[in-house]
Amino acid sequence: MKKILGICLFILLQSCDSELHGLEKPENLIPKDQMITLMTDMLILEGHIQTTYSTVNRYYKVMTASGRDYLKSKHITEKQYEDSFMYYTSMHEEYKLMLDKVMENLQKESIELQKKT
Structure with a gap:
């Protein structure tokens, strides 16, 4: 959960770029x-892949392919x-x-996952 919060914080900080x-x-x-649902699902997907694959190279490849397949x-x-x-x-405000x-x-x-276990 800390990783997901970190990712969200990173995305939020990136959105503060004045060029945007x-x-x-x-x-x-x-x-x-729909975008909120997609973002939620992508973060869940990324969290799963991040815990499954330890090397960045493999993680990146799997995340890219999985994200592409999910969107498709x-x-x-x-x-x-x-x-x-x-x-x-x-x-910024709407994105927050x-x-x-x-x-x-x-x-x-x-x-929900905790209830199932």
């Missing part, structure tokens, strides 16, 4: 609720995800609220 202000809304923008299963292109991600990160929702989703998932 004022990005235009992409035509292929993923709706906010949701009928979303990598470009659409990246464009949407960049757009949302340029809107999105991250709060992602963290809430992760906490719910954690509670």
Whole structure:
């Protein structure tokens, strides 16, 4: 869970880049609720891969392929995800609220997993 929080903090800090202000809304923008779900699932996927593979090289390759496959299963292109991600990160307050929702989703998932064990 600490790793996931660290990743979220890193993403939040990256979004504070002044060059990102004022990005235009992409035509292929993923709706906010769907983007929150995608971000939650991608962090869960990354957490699983990170604990499974110890070397960075292998981790990177598996995460890239798995992330690509996950997006494809949701009928979303990598470009659409990246464009949407960049757009949302340029809107600092809204993005912070999105991250709060992602963290809430992760906490719910954690509670559900604990109940099953």
